[in-house]
Amino acid sequence: MLYLHSFEIMKILVPISNVPDTTSKISFTDNDTRFNGQGITWIVNPYDEWYALVRALELKESGKADKVTIIHVGLSDSEPTIRKGLALGADDAVRINAESSDSLYVAYQIADYAKNNSYELILTGKESIQYNGSAVGSMIAALLDYPFLSQASFLDLNGTTLTLHVETEGGIKVVEGQAPAVVSCAKGMAEQRIPNMRGIMAARTKPLQTLDPKPFRQNVKVRNFGLNPGRSECKLFTEDQLDKLVEALHKEAKVI
Amino acid sequence: MSGEILNDVSTGFDFHLTENQKMIADMIRKFGKEEILPHLMHWDEEQIFPVDLFRKMGELGLMGVLVPQEYGGAGLTYTEYVTVISEIGKMCGAIGLSVAAHNSLCTGHILQFGNEEQKRKYLPKLATGQWIGAWGLTEANTGSDAMRMKCVARKEGDYWIINGTKNWITHGISGDVVVVLVRTGELLDSHGITAFIVERGTPGFRAGKKENKLGMRASETAELIFENCKVHESQIIGQPGEGFIQAMKVLDGGRISIAALSLGIAKGALEASVKYAKERHQFGQPIANFQAIAFKLADMATEVEAAELLTFKAADLKNKEEKVTRHSAFAKYYASEVAVKVSTEAVQIFGGYGYTKDFPVEKYYRDSKLCTIGEGTSEIQKLVIARDILK
Numbered sequence: 001m002l003y004l005h006s007f008e009i010m011k012i013l014v015p016i017s018n019v020p021d022t023t024s025k026i027s028f029t030d031n032d033t034r035f036n037g038q039g040i041t042w043i044v045n046p047y048d049e050w051y052a053l054v055r056a057l058e059l060k061e062s063g064k065a066d067k068v069t070i071i072h073v074g075l076s077d078s079e080p081t082i083r084k085g086l087a088l089g090a091d092d093a094v095r096i097n098a099e100s101s102d103s104l105y106v107a108y109q110i111a112d113y114a115k116n117n118s119y120e121l122i123l124t125g126k127e128s129i130q131y132n133g134s135a136v137g138s139m140i141a142a143l144l145d146y147p148f149l150s151q152a153s154f155l156d157l158n159g160t161t162l163t164l165h166v167e168t169e170g171g172i173k174v175v176e177g178q179a180p181a182v183v184s185c186a187k188g189m190a191e192q193r194i195p196n197m198r199g200i201m202a203a204r205t206k207p208l209q210t211l212d213p214k215p216f217r218q219n220v221k222v223r224n225f226g227l228n229p230g231r232s233e234c235k236l237f238t239e240d241q242l243d244k245l246v247e248a249l250h251k252e253a254k255v256i
Numbered sequence: 257m258s259g260e261i262l263n264d265v266s267t268g269f270d271f272h273l274t275e276n277q278k279m280i281a282d283m284i285r286k287f288g289k290e291e292i293l294p295h296l297m298h299w300d301e302e303q304i305f306p307v308d309l310f311r312k313m314g315e316l317g318l319m320g321v322l323v324p325q326e327y328g329g330a331g332l333t334y335t336e337y338v339t340v341i342s343e344i345g346k347m348c349g350a351i352g353l354s355v356a357a358h359n360s361l362c363t364g365h366i367l368q369f370g371n372e373e374q375k376r377k378y379l380p381k382l383a384t385g386q387w388i389g390a391w392g393l394t395e396a397n398t399g400s401d402a403m404r405m406k407c408v409a410r411k412e413g414d415y416w417i418i419n420g421t422k423n424w425i426t427h428g429i430s431g432d433v434v435v436v437l438v439r440t441g442e443l444l445d446s447h448g449i450t451a452f453i454v455e456r457g458t459p460g461f462r463a464g465k466k467e468n469k470l471g472m473r474a475s476e477t478a479e480l481i482f483e484n485c486k487v488h489e490s491q492i493i494g495q496p497g498e499g500f501i502q503a504m505k506v507l508d509g510g511r512i513s514i515a516a517l518s519l520g521i522a523k524g525a526l527e528a529s530v531k532y533a534k535e536r537h538q539f540g541q542p543i544a545n546f547q548a549i550a551f552k553l554a555d556m557a558t559e560v561e562a563a564e565l566l567t568f569k570a571a572d573l574k575n576k577e578e579k580v581t582r583h584s585a586f587a588k589y590y591a592s593e594v595a596v597k598v599s600t601e602a603v604q605i606f607g608g609y610g611y612t613k614d615f616p617v618e619k620y621y622r623d624s625k626l627c628t629i630g631e632g633t634s635e636i637q638k639l640v641i642a643r644d645i646l647k
Contacts, residue, residue, distance in 0.1 A: 080278070080279075083275065194283050194286050197330035201276075
């Protein structure tokens with residue numbers, strides 16, 4: 001797939017996930033097939049918000065981009081979360097009205113919208129904090145035949161040239177690329193922003209378009225969820241119980 | 257816990273928080289975590305009024321919650337306003353008090369009764385926190401008995417000459433502009449008092465002594481001194497003689513502020529107590545397991561819930577522009593007493609730790625007491641309520 005792009009207008013698309021607040025207590029319902037949303041505070045996935053969205057807004061504010069659109073694949077109960085993104089300053093939002101936990105399905109819907117509405121830059125968080133799959137960004141890139149620039153901690157844009165930093169173990173890699181592209185954003189790319197009252201009010205009147213999903217197979221579904229067994233009691237061994245310690249490490253902890 | 261209340265379908269009352277309220281509460285918590293919580297004990301100990309913080313809160317729209325957007329405010333209703341004050345009060349009563357006084361007294365007076373020129377001149381600066389506002393009614397010898405005020409103004413051509421002092425004025429030193437209530441007529445004549453807008457720097461106007469207080473120590477309280485202070489008649493809000501009536505209406509709204517602030521303090525003390533009761537072990541188990549503690553928490557939670565309902569009801573009436581005198585007095589009276597009671601119990605639950613400054617509840621305890629005194633004591637609230645129901 002190859003597309004011709006005119007870069008008179010640089011539009012940034014920011015896909016966001018609707019995730020439980022980091023302090024949420026996790027439990028499941030319906031025979032452990034569904035996440036129990038009772039009493040949960042839903043937030044914009046922090047990687048999507050703090051890094052991708054805020055950096056997109058900064059690029060727009062510095063005149064390097066013209067428009068920032070939020071996109072979300074989910075049902076109407078995630079609209080409050082979408083409006084949190086609008087309150088931060090995104091221009092408009094699109095919700096693809098579908099429920100899915102299948103990364104490829106979600107990526108397909110986003111790629112389809114990006115293609116039909118000529119978004120040249122797609123900024124995603126490096127992962128979502130509920131599934132931690134890190135899958136959707138790269139799949140969008142593959143579906144659009146865009147380069148995928150992963151885990152950037154810094155991003156700048158000059159015309160269509162992207163400069164980004166990727167932190168490696170003990171070092172930094174500076175990467176240059178050309179839009180159109182998909183960039184996944186990691187810690188360090190931007191500072192957390194707090195919406196002001198005007199932003200919160202404006203969010204209610206900004207366009208939030210709902211679109212039906214394009215037909216696409218759902219390849220994967222979650223059969224059931226389970227919690228990690230909690231930390232078990234601490235076992236103490238005295239100096240003369242070395243054999244028992246070795247046995248416990250080998251048979252119970254399975255670390256040796 | 258409080259805040260998440262059932263939707264009563266039978267009566268059609270909707271007790272849910274709106275999406276706006278949730279977003280605002282979230283915004284304040286995030287902001288406070290960075291900008292208030294790390295510093296509040298330092299400000300408290302040193303009695304520092306953190307002016308810069310108020311500028312930042314102005315940028316967020318917290319300094320002109322009720323001011324329409326055309327005057328630079330957030331243009332929200334009392335419902336969101338209660339959320340703002342209570343969320344700030346939950347973290348620091350003193351900051352909550354200052355935000356409340358700025359919004360509802362000084363800014364509120366100009367918003368409700370100022371002419372277009374005055375609104376254009378002052379509201380944008382106040383609503384964005386560029387300027388901090390003060391409001392002066394109380395004097396050393398006239399608290400509840402405001403009509404006996406001694407601060408006077410006499411007319412001289414197009415000017416008025418103000419003489420006298422005002423006491424316990426929030427932002428008396430740092431306020432950039434003050435709305436001051438001054439006697440221009442006969443003693444005890446409710447039409448003998450006039451509201452003036454006086455800017456800092458006006459000759460003859462200066463700040464006096466700063467009060468050293470039990471609580472609310474980061475909120476500045478000081479004396480205002482007027483010595484032949486010459487103010488142009490264009491600085492009068494409304495007409496000469498209307499000041500007292502205006503002030504009573506401003507206080508009707510102000511009571512909702514203090515109710516919201518009380519609610520915040522009570523919620524903060526309750527949350528801290530619930531957390532502590534689950535963590536603190538005595539006799540081999542969390543103290544929350546003991547009914548002596550659990551029942552305290554049950555009482556506290558019930559009272560906080562009731563205070564919240566009264567406060568939001570008063571806010572709702574105010575939004576609908578219905579008469580709110582009785583209901584704002586209900587809310588202010590009850591919520592402030594609850595704040596004192598709940599924070600007192602909180603100190604008791606924390607025991608020895610509660611008496612130290614390393615734990616948060618001693619500050620709630622000190623801050624809460626202002627709420628049953630400021631903007632009309634509990635006794636005055638009862639007077640207001642009694643007069644209204646006996647009418």
